[in-house]
Each structure stands twice: as structure tokens, then as C-alpha cells.
Amino acid sequence: MITCDVLVLGGGIAGCTAALRAAELGADVVMAVKDALGESNTSWAQGGIVGLPPEAFGDSPELLAADIEAAGAGLCRPEAVQLLAQQGPKLCRDFLWKQLGVPFDLDEGGGIAPTSEAAHSARRIYHAKDATGQVIQDTLTQAVKGNARIRILEGMTLVDLLTTPHHGLNPRGVYDPAHVWGAYLHDAATRKVEMAEAKCTVLATGGLGYLYLHTSNPTGATGDGLAAAFRATARIVNCEYIQFHPTTLYVPHKPRTLLTEALRGEGAHLVNRKGERFMSKYAPDQMELAPRDVVSRAIFQEIATTGDVCVFLDLDPVAKRLDLEARFPKVLAACRAEGLEPLHQRIPVVPAAHYFCGGVAVDLDGRTSLPGLFAVGEVACTGVHGANRLASTSLLEGLLWGYRAAEAAMQDCATAKPPLPETIQPWIPASGPEAADPLLIEQDWTNVRTTLWNYAGIVRTKARLERARGDMGHLYHRIEAFYREVPLSRPILELRNGITCARLILKAALLNPESRGCHYRLD
Numbered sequence: 001m002i003t004c005d006v007l008v009l010g011g012g013i014a015g016c017t018a019a020l021r022a023a024e025l026g027a028d029v030v031m032a033v034k035d036a037l038g039e040s041n042t043s044w045a046q047g048g049i050v051g052l053p054p055e056a057f058g059d060s061p062e063l064l065a066a067d068i069e070a071a072g073a074g075l076c077r078p079e080a081v082q083l084l085a086q087q088g089p090k091l092c093r094d095f096l097w098k099q100l101g102v103p104f105d106l107d108e109g110g111g112i113a114p115t116s117e118a119a120h121s122a123r124r125i126y127h128a129k130d131a132t133g134q135v136i137q138d139t140l141t142q143a144v145k146g147n148a149r150i151r152i153l154e155g156m157t158l159v160d161l162l163t164t165p166h167h168g169l170n171p172r173g174v175y176d177p178a179h180v181w182g183a184y185l186h187d188a189a190t191r192k193v194e195m196a197e198a199k200c201t202v203l204a205t206g207g208l209g210y211l212y213l214h215t216s217n218p219t220g221a222t223g224d225g226l227a228a229a230f231r232a233t234a235r236i237v238n239c240e241y242i243q244f245h246p247t248t249l250y251v252p253h254k255p256r257t258l259l260t261e262a263l264r265g266e267g268a269h270l271v272n273r274k275g276e277r278f279m280s281k282y283a284p285d286q287m288e289l290a291p292r293d294v295v296s297r298a299i300f301q302e303i304a305t306t307g308d309v310c311v312f313l314d315l316d317p318v319a320k321r322l323d324l325e326a327r328f329p330k331v332l333a334a335c336r337a338e339g340l341e342p343l344h345q346r347i348p349v350v351p352a353a354h355y356f357c358g359g360v361a362v363d364l365d366g367r368t369s370l371p372g373l374f375a376v377g378e379v380a381c382t383g384v385h386g387a388n389r390l391a392s393t394s395l396l397e398g399l400l401w402g403y404r405a406a407e408a409a410m411q412d413c414a415t416a417k418p419p420l421p422e423t424i425q426p427w428i429p430a431s432g433p434e435a436a437d438p439l440l441i442e443q444d445w446t447n448v449r450t451t452l453w454n455y456a457g458i459v460r461t462k463a464r465l466e467r468a469r470g471d472m473g474h475l476y477h478r479i480e481a482f483y484r485e486v487p488l489s490r491p492i493l494e495l496r497n498g499i500t501c502a503r504l505i506l507k508a509a510l511l512n513p514e515s516r517g518c519h520y521r522l523d
Contacts, residue, residue, distance in 0.1 A: 001194070001195050001196075001197060001421055002030060002153070002182075002185075002194055002195070002196040002197065003196075003197050003198070003418075004027075004028045004029060004030040004151070004196070004197075004198050004199075005022070005027040005028045005029065005198065005199050005200070005410075005413050006018075006019075006022045006027045006028070006029045006030070006198060006199070006200050006201075006202060006406070006409050006410075006413065007029075007030050007032065007182050007183060007196050007198035007200070007201045007202065008022075008029060008030070008031045008032070008202045008204060009032050009158055009183060009201065009202065009203050009204060009205055009225060010032075010033065010040070010203070010204030010205040010206060010225065010377065010379075011031060011033040011037045011038065011039075011040055011141070011144070011204075012040035012041055012042035012043075012137070012204060012206055012377055012378075012398065013040075013042045013133075013136060013137070013140060013377065013395050013398040013399055013402065014204040014376035014377030014378075014380075014398030014399070014401060014402040015031065015033075015040075015202065015204030015376070015377065015402065016031075016137075016140035016141065016143070016144050016402070017095075017140070017376075017398070017399050017402030017403050017406070018202045018204060018374075018376055018402040018403070018405050018406040018409075019031045019144055019147075019150050019202075019406075020140070020143055020144060020147060020150075020406075021402070021403050021406035021407065022202075022406040022409060022410060023147050023149035023150050025406065025407065025410045026149075026410070027149065027406075027409075027410055027413065028149060029149055029150045029151070030150075030151045030153060030196060030198070031144065031150055031151070031152050031153065032153040032156040032158075032183070032185055032196065033152070033153070033154055033155075033156065034155070034156060034157050034158075034205075034220055034224070034490070035154070035155070035220060036154050036155075037141055037144065037145070037152050037154060038137055038138065038141040039218070039220070040137060040206060041133075041206045041207060041209075041217060041218065041221060041378065042133045042136060042137045042140075042395065042398070043133050043134045043137040043138075044133055044134075044216070044217070044218060044258065045132060045133025045134075045136075045394075045395055046130045046131060046132060046133065046258055046259075046260035046261075046262070046330060046331070047117055047125065047127065047130070047132060047260040047261045047262045047265075047391060047392050048115065048117070048125035048126050048127035048128075048132045048262065048392045048395075049092055049096075049125070049126050049127075049132060049136065049392055049395040049396050049399070050064065050088060050089055050092065050124055050125060050126070050392050050393055050395075050396045051089050051092040051093055051097070051104075051112060051114060051124060051125070051126035052089035052090050052092065052093040052124075053089075053112065053114045053122065053123060053124045054111060054112075057114065057122055057123050057124065058122055059121075059122035059123075059124050061082075061085040061086045061089075062085070063121050063122060064084075064085040064089070064122075064124065065081050065082055065084075065085040066121070067119060067120055067121050067390055068081050068084070068085065068384065068385075068386075068390045068393060069081060069386070070119065070291075070390075071119050071291045071292075071385075071386075071388050071389065071390035072384075072385055072386025072387055072388055072389075072390070072517065073291075073293075073386055073387040073388050073516045073517035074386065074387070074516070075238075075241075075386035075387040075516060075517065076383060076384060076385070076386035077382065077383020077384065077386070079364065079383075080364060080382045080383040080384045081383075081384055083364055083400070084382075084384050084393070084396060084397060084400055087400060088396040088397070088399065088400045089124070089396070091399060091400055091403060092126060092396060092399060093112070093126075095399070095403070096126075096136065096139070096399065097112065097126070100139050100140070100143055101139060102128070102135060102136050102139045103128055103135055103139075104126045104127065104128050104132075104135075105126075105127055105128055105129065112126055114126055114127075115127050115262055115265060115266065116262075116265045116266070117261045117262055117264075117265035117391040117392055118261055118264055118265055118286075118288070118289040118290065118291065118292070118295070118391055119286070119289060119290065119291045119292075119390055119391065120265070120390070120391065120392075125262070125265075125391075125392050127262065129326070129327060129328065129329055129330065130260050130262065130327070130328045130329065130330045130331050131329075131330045132395075133395065136395065153185070153187075153196075155187060155188035155189055156185040156186065156187060156188070156194070157185065157186040157188070157224065157490045157493050157494070158183055158184075158185060158186075158205060158224045158225065158228050158493075159183070159184040159185060159186050159193055159228075159427070159488065159493060160183065160184050160228055160231060160232070161180050161182075161183050161184075161201065161203075161228050161229065161231075161232040161373065162180065162181050162182040162183050162184060162195065162196070162197065162424065163178055163179065163180050163181065163232050163370070164176065164178070164179050164181060164419055164424075165178070166178070166232075167424055167425045168419065168423055168424060168425070169422075169423050169424065169425055170423060177371070178232070178233060178370055178371075179370065179371045179372050180201050180232065180370050180371070180372035180373035181197055181198065181199075181201075181372055181418050181419060181424075182195070182196045182197040182198040182201055182418075183196050183198075183201060183228070184196075184427050186488050186489070186490065186493060188490060191487070191488075191489070192429075193427035193429070193488060195421075195424065195426065195427065197418050197419075197421065197424070198418070199372070199409075199412070199413040199416035199418055200372055200373075200374065200409035200412050200413055200416065201372060201373050201374065202366070202374045202375075202376060202402075202405055202406070202409060203225045203228075203229060203360065203368075203373060203374065203375040203376070203379055203380070204225070204375075204376050204377045204379065204398075204402065205224050205225030205226075205228075205377075205379050206220075206221055206225070206377060206378050206379060207221050207223070207355060207356040207378035207379070208221055208222060208223030208226060208356050208498070208501045209221045209352075209353045209354060209355070209356070210222050210449075210498070211223065211353070211448060211449060211452050211498055211501060211502055211505070212242070212352070212353035212449060212452050212453050212457070213449040213450050213452070213453035213454075214248070214256050214350065214351070214352040214353065214453060215256060215352050215353040215354070216245050216248050216256055216257075216258040216352050216353070216354045217353070217354070220494075222494040222495075222497050222498045222501075223356075223497050223498060223500070223501035224493070224494065224497045225360070225375070225379040226356075226359060226360060226379055226497075226500075226501050226504070227496070227497035227498075227500040227501050228497070229360045229368065229370075229373070229375065229379070230500060230504060231500070232370060232373070233370070234360050234361075234368045234369050234370045234373060234375075235360070235361040235368065235369040236358070236359070236360060236361065236381075236504060237358055237359070237361045237381050238357060238358030238359070238381050238387075238508070239358040239359075239501075239504045239505045239507070239508035239509075240358070240505065240508040240509040240512050240518075240519040241356075241357035241358050241385075241386075241387050241388065241517060241518040241519055242353055242355075242356060242357070242456075242505065242518055242519075243292055243293065243353075243354050243355040243356070243357055243385075243388060243389050243518045244292070244293070244296040244351040244352060244353055244354055244457070244458050244518070245258060245261075245292060245296070245351060245352055245353075245354035245355075246270075246292055246295035246296045246298075246299055246349070246351050247259040247261075247263070247264070247270075247313055247349040247351075248349060248350060248351070248352040249334060249335065249338065249347065249348070249349060250309065250310040250348040250349055250350045251338045251348070252309075254338070256350070256352040257334045258352075258354070259313060259331055259334075259347065259349060260328070260331060261292075261391045261392070262328075263313060263315065263318065263328065263331065264288040264289060264295075264313075265289070265391075266318045266322060266327070267317040267318045267321075268288065268313050268314060268315050268317060268318050269288060269313070269314040269316075269317055270288050270295070270298075270299070270311055270312070270313060270314075270349075271311065271312050271313075271314050271346065272302055272306055272308065272311055272312070273306065273308050273311075273312070275312075275314075275346075278298065278302050278311070279295070279298055281298070282294065282295075282297070282298035282301070283295070283298065291388055291390070291517075292354075292388065292389070292391065293387075293388045293517050293518050293520070296351040296458055297458060297459065297520060299311050299349070299350065299351055300351060300458045300459060303350070309350075310348040310349060310350045311348075311349060311350075312346035312347060312348055312349065313346060313347040313349050314346050315342055315343070315346075315347070319343060324342070324343060335347055351458060353453075353457075355378065355385075355389050355394060356378055356379075357381070357385040357386070357387065357388065357389055357517070357518060358381050358508070359375065359378065359379050359380045359381035360375040360379055360380050360381060361380075361381050362374070362375050362376075362380045362381065362382055362401070364382075364404070365404050365405060365407070365408035366380065366382075366401045366402075366404060366405030366408060367405075367408060368380075372412070372416070374405040374408065374409055375405075376398060376401040376402045376405050377394075377397070377398040377401070377402065378394065378398070380401065382397060382401060384397050385397075386517060387516045387517025387518055387519060388517030388518050429487060429488065430484060430485060430486055430487055430488065434486065434487075435486060435487055435489065436482065436486040436487075436489060436491060436492045438491065440482070441491050441492065441495050444475060444478075444479060444495055444499070445495060445498065447471070447475055448472070448475070448498055448499060448502050451468050451471055451472060451502070452468070452502055452505065452506075454468075455467060455468035455506075456468055456505055456506055456509050458520065459520055459522055460509055460519070460520060460521050460522065461521065461522045461523045462510065462513075462521070462523050463523075465506055465509050465510040466510065468506050469503070469506045469507065469510060472499065472502050472503050472506060473503065475499060476499045476500070476503055479495055479496055479499045480496070482495075483495075483496045
């Protein structure tokens with residue numbers, strides 16, 4: 001049995017920040033990650049993170065808050081937006097840049113050289129060429145590994161949150177309110193389930209983009225934390241709001257590769273096969289710099305109208321004033337790996353599922369509706385993003401709420417009294433002797449991913465959502481039975497979590513008839 005003060009589930013910017021801050025305040029921290037530490041959605045982020053620019057750039061917390069509210073389509077939580085705008089950029093500068101030394105791109109004077117992105121009113125985006133997330137993740141990973149107060153457990157998949165009275169052995173505990181005391185974790189090395197008991201648990205497991213056929217996310221983004229929180233009865237909100245990134249590299253029969261928002265922020269044009277700019281038909285005032293949901297729907301409609309399989313990103317306007325080799329090396333390398341030369345030809349692009357704007361409802365300190373449980377990063381819903389996320393605010397949100405949740409958790413740890421180990425139900429393995437058939441798992445994933453893409457994607461209707469909900473309801477019962485019959489493994493755990501999250505998305509989308517932000521209903 002693993003015991004600690006603070007258990008952090010996940011190792012992206014939110015999880016690492018929470019672990020580092022809790023350790024700095026004196027906590028005994030355990031960080032459990034599904035892959036190796038450093039492999040997270042954070043490392044896939046290209047564009048950047050909102051930071052504190054020099055005064056000469058004309059930015060302010062009020063201007064940032066207004067941009068976030070505008071992108072969020074009237075659904076943002078005002079106090080969360082104000083908190084992020086007031087405290088987030090300063091924390092980015094002081095904690096990431098000055099304290100940890102994240103190597104953001106600098107100007108000739110040694111100061112930060114911010115860039116611009118779509119729907120931002122100022123150049124306020126800190127970046128490291130087009131691999132910002134990777135350098136942030138690498139810096140955080142080294143800091144976590146170098147901290148003696150943090151124990152790192154790799155290859156651990158979340159099975160369920162450890163809650164009382166549900167997992168307690170005292171029958172009279174049923175009268176007590178629910179409380180989270182850690183988690184059950186599947187160890188890939190031993191193939192056994194470990195019980196981790198903690199005074200406070202921080203859920204930082206990331207998003208669920210892999211549930212969609214076309215996504216910019218890695219394969220591990222299967223909604224594990226959201227599903228576990230739902231099973232533990234935590235409050236879940238805004239699941240219909242799935243943000244689609246407008247520009248991912250389109251190569252037939254290949255996974256999609258994100259092409260950063262900063263390309264359009266620096267002036268790249270979207271064109272159809274004829275070379276015609278088409279955004280004037282959909283967002284004449286903002287063109288390519290419109291919010292992501294607007295651009296994604298515009299591309300979707302253009303493809304539907306022309307019958308083509310993609311549209312194109314023209315970098316020529318950017319190449320005339322920037323050194324693309326120096327500014328966007330990752331983008332150029334990704335294109336060239338597929339036989340494309342982006343300096344001389346247009347890049348084929350399509351939208352793809354990118355970011356989950358809903359999640360486990362939390363307060364301004366990351367507390368969920370369940371005592372003992374905090375949620376930070378993409379798995380959480382702070383209210384900052386509303387119905388549609390403003391570019392480069394997700395890393396900032398993960399940073400700020402990770403930091404604040406650690407401080408709040410340390411306050412709660414002072415009075416927390418975890419149950420004795422002998423009063424908690426140990427994990428009972430399935431009785432089935434045979435491992436899950438990988439072909440069955442793959443087929444079930446195909447059903448989930450194609451159903452969500454076709455019926456709960458960029459454009460939705462009641463008929464499509466009802467069909468999908470019925471299909472996924474049937475599949476859910478089959479997968480639950482499958483889960484209880486075979487020995488646990490990461491693939492079966494991810495599949496179970498994926499179908500749970502798919503049903504949450506479909507139910508929320510069906511119950512909300514209003515088109516707003518990422519959630520667009522044709523009917």
C-alpha cells in the first residue's frame with residue numbers, strides 16, 4: 001500500500017505544478033503517471049502560453065479577460081476569468097521563466113519576445129519556437145525528478161478513486177458523506193492493482209481527444225480521470241463543449257498532426273483547392289483570426305460545399321516577413337516527413353478534436369464537489385473556457401490551478417484523517433483466466449471513435465445524437481461486462497473510461513439544444 005500527503009494523478013503542466021508547489025510547502029507527494037513522466041498532452045502543445053508581456057505591448061488583465069470572455073461565447077465564469085487574467089500571466093513569468101528557467105524565445109535585449117494568436121488583442125503569447133509545450137514539459141519533468149519530496153510512479157493507470165463509504169468495510173459507513181482518500185492504480189509492470197491512500201488527491205489526468213476519430217491528442221487521452229470522477233459521483237459539467245482545432249495536417253490514412261494556431265496568428269491564409277481565401281464568407285471581420293469554433297465550422301462547410309477532402313494553409317504571407325525555419329521548425333519537419341515542402345506548396349489541413357472545455361466542476365482553488373478531491377488542467381472545468389477556449393489559455397489555466405490546488409490541499413491535509421488500511425476494501429481481481437482479446441478492444445474503440453466523430457462532431461443534430469446515444473448505451477453494457485470478466489490491463493481500463501466519457505458527451509449534447517461555442521446544433 002502506498003501512503004502520502006498528496007497524491008497527484010497525471011504529469012502534465014497542471015500535475016507537475018501541483019506536485020512541485022505541494023512539495024515546496026512540505027508535503028510528502030506521490031505522482032502517478034500512465035506513461036513515463038514527461039509524456040503528456042502538455043508536451044504536444046505547439047503554440048504557446050499566455051504570459052506577462054512588456055508594458056509597451058499595450059496589454060492588461062482587463063483586455064485579456066475580455067478576449068477570454070469573447071471566445072467563451074458568453075458561458076465563461078467571470079470570477080475564474082478574472083483570476084486567470086490577474087494572476088496567471090505573472091505566475092507564468094515568475095514561476096516558469098524566472099524560477100524554473102523555461103527557455104522561451106527572447107528578444108535581443110534578453111526579454112521575452114511574445115507572439116500573437118487568433119482572437120487575442122495583444123501580442124502576449126510566450127513561446128519556444130513551435131514546441132512550447134515540449135520545453136515547458138521538459139523543464140517541469142526535470143524539476144519534479146530533482147525534488148526529493150516527490151515520489152514518481154510510472155506505468156500506473158487509474159482504475160478508480162478510493163472513496164468512503166463506497167470502498168469502506170464498515171457497513172454503518174453508508175450514512176457518512178462521500179470522501180476521496182486516494183486511488184486504485186494498475187501497475188503495468190506487475191499487472192496488479194495498488195492501493196494509494198492520500199490525505200488529498202489531485203486529479204490531473206488530462207483530456208479525452210482520443211475518443212474522436214480525428215484528433216490532435218495522443219492515444220493516452222482517453223478521459224480516465226473524468227470517468228473515475230463520474231463513478232465517484234463528483235459533479236461533471238459542460239461535456240458537450242469539445243473544441244476542434246481548425247488546422248491539423250491531412251495525410252490520408254495517417255494520424256493527424258497539429259499545426260499551431262501561431263501560423264495563422266503570424267498571417268498564414270486558409271484557401272480552398274483553387275487557391276481562394278474563403279474565410280470572408282464566414283467571418284469577414286476576423287478572417288483566419290476568428291475563434292477556433294468559427295474557423296473549424298468554416299472549414300467543415302467549405303469542404304462540404306466543394307466536395308474536397310481538405311482545405312489548405314498558405315504560408316507564403318508569413319514567409320515574406322519571418323524566417324520559417326527558425327520560427328516553425330516542428331511544423332516544417334512534420335510536413336517534410338510526409339513528403340510536403342511547406343515553403344513551396346500549400347499544406348492540406350482538416351479540423352480535429354483538440355481540447356475538452358468541460359470536466360469535473362471545481363472552485364477557484366481546484367476543489368471538486370467531493371471532499372479530498374481536487375481537479376486541475378483539462379480534466380477540470382474551472383469555467384475559464386466557457387463554451388470555447390481561447391488559444392494558449394489552457395496551459396496557463398493548468399499552471400495557475402495546479403499551483404492554487406496544491407496550496408489549498410496543504411490546508412486540508414492539516415486536518416485530514418485517512419481511514420485505517422484495514423478498514424478499506426482491497427482490490428479483488430477478476431476471476432477470468434484469459435486476457436482481453438485485443439481485436440475486440442480495437443473494434444469497440446473504432447465504434448466509439450467513428451460514432452462520436454460522425455454524430456457528435458463539429459456539427460450536430462438531435463437525430464444524430466439520439467442514434468449515437470442508443471448505440472453507445474448498448475456498447476457500454478457490453479464493455480462493462482467485458483471489464484468485469486477479464487484480468488485488468490491498461491487497454492481494457494482505457495476502453496471502459498472511453499465509453500463512459502462518450503456517454504457523458506452525448507447526453508450533454510442532446511440535452512442542450514442551443515448552439516453556442518464548440519457545441520453547434522444544425523437543428
